[in-house]
Amino acid sequence: MALQLMTEKWTGEISVVTIGATSKNGGTRSYSIKIGGEKSLPCLFKEGTLPNKPQVAFEIFDVTPNDWPNEVIKLYGKSVNDPLEWAQMCIQDFKAQSLCIRLLGAHPDFGNKSAEEEVQLIKKLLKEIGVPLIILGSGDDAKDNLLLPAISEAAKGERCLIGSAVQDNYKTISAGVLADGHSIIAESPIDVNIAKQLNILISDMGLPLERIVMNPTIGALGYGLEYAYSIMERARLAALSGDKTVACPFICFVGQEAWRAKESKVEALPEQGIIWEALTATALIQAGADLLIMRHPKAVEKVSRYIENLMTNDKILSPK
Amino acid sequence: MNKFKVTFLPDNKIAEVAKDTTILSAALSCGVYIKSDCGGDGVCGRCKVIVKKGKVLSQPSGLINAEDRKRNAHLACITTIHSDLEIELPSESRLELALGTEGIYSESENVKSENKISSGKFFKYSPxxxxxxxxxxxxxxxxxxxxxxxxxxxxxxxxxxxxxxxxxxxxxxxxxxxxxxxxxxxxxxxxxxxxxxxxxxxxGDTSNKNFGICFDIGTTTISCQLVSLSSKKILGTKAAYNKQASFGSDVITRIIYSRQEEGMEKLHSAVTETMNQMIKELTIEHKVDLNDITCVVCTGNTTMIHLLLRVDPTYIKREPYVSTANFLPVLRAYEGGIVINPRGLLFCVPGVSSYVGGDTTSGVLSSGLYKEEGLSLLIDIGTNGEICLGNKDFLAACAASAGPAFEGSGVTCGMRASTGAIQKVKINAKNFSVTYSTVGDAQPCGICGSGYIDLIASMLETGVIDKSGRIKLENHKRVRDSEAGKEFVLVFKEDSGNSKDIVINEADIENLKRAKAAIYSAVSVLVKHMNFEFNEVKKIFIAGGFGTSLNVDNAIKIGLLPDLEREKIVFIGNSALSGARQMLLSIEASKKADEIARKITYFELSVDSGYMDEYMAALFFPHTDLNRFSSAKQ
The missing domain is CATH 3.10.20.880 (Ubiquitin-like (UB roll))
Structure with missing residues (x-):
């Protein structure tokens, strides 16, 4: 008798979040990307459809990053000093499908740029580049409450993904995102309960759950990766079992964490950081990550190849 | 040895103490009670006093901020005396120990419970x-x-x-x-x-002058009743905060304190002082001679009974959590330091385990849980919440440390359910005006447990707070910033009974959220552990001294109680005290209590891996899993 594989029947599914609006949908993006929509656990193609493959976005800053290791910076060269140039390089030289810009320069400790300056930058980026955009605030709650609504308004109709909303500071951001037709990043500190609570709080503001992408907070390989993995797994299991309040796609800030590991900064082993970032990313894809924010073009290349193989060669995984 | 004179203002009480004594001990020695949740470890910051005159030495503490330094405030527990002093005790540091009578039962409930006994429905009269x-x-x-x-x-x-x-x-x-x-x-x-x-x-014939007293010794509140043993009538009821609160707000801190030098003596005399004062006031009010009180029944959690009898509670705290005695023989009241007739007897209601004490036994007794046909729950909401699940065939109990928030302690404007306590609240959804009712229809002075339940439910409903308990309402005269996050003003000082604004701040809400989460998750874990589902529970008895009534709908809305059909839930007031009273009046009840205590199986929550998960998920209004509270959804 042939071996019968056990298959689980899931009742829930992850919502689909679209990032970027084309002219057809009232925006100016050249295309849009879709994340989420899973009806099964990662890689278990036979238990339910996994319609959208994980996406990778390049992370860029509005100011010259001062804590990025040389290994990451050197490929970008001088373009890291100019956000537009940097963005164009990611797209043209490294085939970025989407971009994630962090407006660190608005942070009171890192330049304290005004909301108006940042609005002009975002407007310029939207005009000059066509890829879908993920926009992050400065990380300072008070500043982001001024900055993000302005950014959201400036990018109205472009269906950006804007973040991050946290439990202490979600109201102003949610209101802006809701009014201007974007989606939101809900960030929780490696805690399923808080992730869920934040989703409920945001949806209580009127922003539908289908426009929330969860940032579960992750640790890089060797720095709590397994903890992040199990939290994501728990959330995903709950979502697939029918809990709508956690049925949102995951965004994972892989580059930021991987390049903080001391193993990534060993000068004598320049490849090690790339491998560290790629490994962290692939492990998280297996945990259910839908959108990975990465830094090193070579790591992105490896991960993209991995995603391609994983999502097109499902025959290898399930013989029939 | 040099003695210094320390004057406490505004009481004008004077303590004479040796050099290097802490201000906290000096205060205690002359009957001035200062809040000290941590029991003198210098970590809670509740015991701030202002040094007006004289020299003190303080250990450095992060809890003293710039403003405190400006007004020369010190933590009383880590500040020692080095000269004659004049010390002012700010009202927020004062431990209120006032006696009150209201709030344990409302009038009608009082009569009802009396009828039950005199009609012999429960136990045969045999005091x-x-x-x-x-x-x-x-x-x-x-x-x-x-x-x-x-x-x-x-x-x-x-x-x-x-x-x-x-x-x-x-x-x-x-x-x-x-x-x-x-x-x-x-x-x-x-x-x-x-x-x-x-x-x-x-x-001569004094047979009609026979009285008994029953006590429920809670971690935060002590309540008692004076009962005529010949006529079965309840003559008077009183409640007071347990003076032991000066040595820590929970049982663990008190157990630790009991290990200090003279710690046990201090704890013992704090509780007996409170009790004796209550007895004295009752006898004066009802013209009863102390010598005619011949019997006392005490119930309370295991630690409280240990401390009353000066029995070492140390091993209650240490794994595997064993108490010295759960069943105590009949003693003389004077052995426990209780002043009634010198030859009067002291009965302690038998306990079940280290954390499920005689109060649970007497609660099960008075609620009648032990003879219910269907699966029933008894939830006693106190500083130590006790939960008992069972029916006539089995009984299982667990305890959860909820903190004193529902008893009106440890929250900014909290108070016991005595005269002037806001016990019912409603907020208008349009203009956020507040309507409320107080115990005794007096001018409002604070908020009691049932008031807090109503208040949070109403704040949620009207969007003043979000489901995580943060104040969301902006630009309104009732909302302002405070040291403990934002606060919402219920009653402005012009309308309050103590010329102070009555407020609730975000820290209070957090406190209440933790308390309700501890109770709810304990109930949920116990039910699950016994392999039942909530909907199999046929009846829920809610006990506790947090108000004269409880709005069950609101208690469910905030996630304190499981979302079950409202008619299944009965509020029975202070069931521990009722049980003790039944024992006072009937030897049969007392025998039944022994039987119940032996029958209850104790379930230790701290070793259950699911408890922490349940607790974390319950830290939300009503619960992170909204499906469990489908009737509370908008």
Whole structure:
């Protein structure tokens, strides 16, 4: 008798979040990307459809990053000093499908740029580049409450993904995102309960759950990766079992964490950081990550190849 | 050795203490009570006092901020005395120990519970101590039975039990007493197990002057009732904060404190002082002679009973959490430091384990949980929440540390359910005006447990707070910033009874959220552990001294109680005290309590891996899993 594989029947599914609006949908993006929509656990193609493959976005800053290791910076060269140039390089030289810009320069400790300056930058980026955009605030709650609504308004109709909303500071951001037709990043500190609570709080503001992408907070390989993995797994299991309040796609800030590991900064082993970032990313894809924010073009290349193989060669995984 | 004089203002009380004494101990020594949740470890920051004059030395503390330094505020527990001092005690550091009578039962409930007893619906009337009027046959040459045997003989004619004991002091005075009183005497008989003890012999007929007192000794609140043992009537009810709160707000801190030098003595005298003061006030109010109180029944959690009897509670705290004694023999009240008739008896309601004490036993007794046909729950909401699940076939109990928030302690404007406590609240959804009712319809002075439940439910409903408990309302005269996050003003000082704004701040809400999460998750884990589902529970008894009534809908809305059909839920007030009173009036009840305590299976939550998960998920209004509270959804 042939071996019968056990298959689980899931009742829930992850919502689909679209990032970027084309002219057809009232925006100016050249295309849009879709994340989420899973009806099964990662890689278990036979238990339910996994319609959208994980996406990778390049992370860029509005100011010259001062804590990025040389290994990451050197490929970008001088373009890291100019956000537009940097963005164009990611797209043209490294085939970025989407971009994630962090407006660190608005942070009171890192330049304290005004909301108006940042609005002009975002407007310029939207005009000059066509890829879908993920926009992050400065990380300072008070500043982001001024900055993000302005950014959201400036990018109205472009269906950006804007973040991050946290439990202490979600109201102003949610209101802006809701009014201007974007989606939101809900960030929780490696805690399923808080992730869920934040989703409920945001949806209580009127922003539908289908426009929330969860940032579960992750640790890089060797720095709590397994903890992040199990939290994501728990959330995903709950979502697939029918809990709508956690049925949102995951965004994972892989580059930021991987390049903080001391193993990534060993000068004598320049490849090690790339491998560290790629490994962290692939492990998280297996945990259910839908959108990975990465830094090193070579790591992105490896991960993209991995995603391609994983999502097109499902025959290898399930013989029939 | 040098003694210094420390004057506490505004009380104007003076303590004379040695150099290097802490301000906290000096205050205690002259009867000034300062808040100290951590029991003097210098970590809670509740005991700030202002040094007006004199020299002190303080250990450095992060809890003293720039403003405190400006007003010369110090933490009383880590500041020592180095000269004569003048110290001002700010109101927020003062531990209120005022006595109050309201709030344990409302009038109507009082009558109801009395009826239950006098109709004999529960237990046969047979008080633990009875007074028997005897007209003894005179001795003659034909009847030379000794005086004592003469009494025994007359007692045997009316009693089923045999007399086992008489105190020597009674016998010593017997000869003269009998002859002086013309052989007409009243004997007080105490029932101990299945024998009788002659407690007291008095001249004349005093059989209608026999009183008993029952106590529920809570970690935060002590309540008691004076009962006439001859007429079965409740004469008066009182409640007061437990003075032990000066040594820490929870049982663990107090157990740690009991290990300090003289710690046990201080804890013991704090509780007995509170109790004796309550007894004294009751006797004055109801014109009862202390000597006519012949019996006391005490219930309370295991630690409280240990401390009352000066029994070492240390091992309650240490794994595997073992108490010294759960079943205690009948004692003399004076052995526990309780001042009634010097030969009066003290019964302690048997406990189940280290964290499920006699209060649970007496709650199960008075609620009748032990004879329910269907699966029932008893939830006693107190500083130590106790939960008992069962019916006539089995009983299982667990305890959860909820903190004193629902008893009105540890929250900014909290108070016990006494006169002036806001007990019902509603917020208008349009203009956020607040309507409320207070205990005794007095001017509002604070908020009690049931008021907090209503308040949070109403704040959620009207969007003043979000489901995580943060204040969301902006740009409104009732919302402003405070040290403990934003605060919402219920009553402005113009309308309050103590010329202070009555507020709730985000830290209070957090406190209440933790308390409700501890109770709910304990209930949920116990039910799950016994392999039941919530919907199989047929009846829920809610006990606790947090108000005269409880709005069940609101308690469910905030996630304190599971979302079940409202008619299944009954609020029974202070069930521990009712149970103790039933025991006072019936030896059968007391025997039943023994049986119940032996029958309850204790379930230790701290070893259950699911408890922490449940607790974390319950830290949300009503719950992170909204499906469990489908009726509370908008």
């Amino acid at each position: 633990l101590s009875t007074k028997l009027y005897l007209e003894l046959p005179l001795p003659s040459l034909n009847d030379t039975t000794s005086d004592l045997d003469r009494i025994f003989r007359s007692i045997r004619k009316t009693q089923d039990f045999s007399v086992a004991q008489t105190g020597l002091s009674n016998i010593r005075q017997l000869g003269e007493l009998l002859r002086d009183s013309d052989w007409k005497v009243t004997v007080t008989l105490g029932k101990i197990n299945d024998t009788l003890e002659v407690i007291l012999v008095e001249s």
